[in-house]
Amino acid sequence: xxxxxxxxxxxxxxxxxxxxxxxxxxxxxxxxxxxxxxxxxxxxxxxxxxxxxxxxxxxxxxxxxxxxxxxxxxxxxxxxxxxxxxxxxxxxxx
Numbered sequence: 001x002x003x004x005x006x007x008x009x010x011x012x013x014x015x016x017x018x019x020x021x022x023x024x025x026x027x028x029x030x031x032x033x034x035x036x037x038x039x040x041x042x043x044x045x046x047x048x049x050x051x052x053x054x055x056x057x058x059x060x061x062x063x064x065x066x067x068x069x070x071x072x073x074x075x076x077x078x079x080x081x082x083x084x085x086x087x088x089x090x091x092x093x094x
Contacts, residue, residue, distance in 0.1 A: 048074055
């Protein structure tokens with residue numbers, strides 16, 4: 001399905017003015033990159049949260065350490081997502 005959609009978009013871009021086609025495909029690439037990045041970050045943070053809750057349920061006495069580690073890891077994932085956002089936007093501006 002994705003291949004057919006991309007082929008249709010590419011054929012549409014071929015009938016357009018070259019500058020407009022470049023802008024069109026650039027927006028498409030930036031949107032896809034940003035969407036995939038945010039989906040990945042969401043899955044990563046959800047996975048960390050799920051495992052942190054399971055760890056706290058198994059060892060309630062270690063809840064403070066687990067919670068601190070989970071917050072730090074979630075912040076690292078958010079940082080990577082923001083970095084990808086910046087790279088995607090810079091790609092769009094080029």
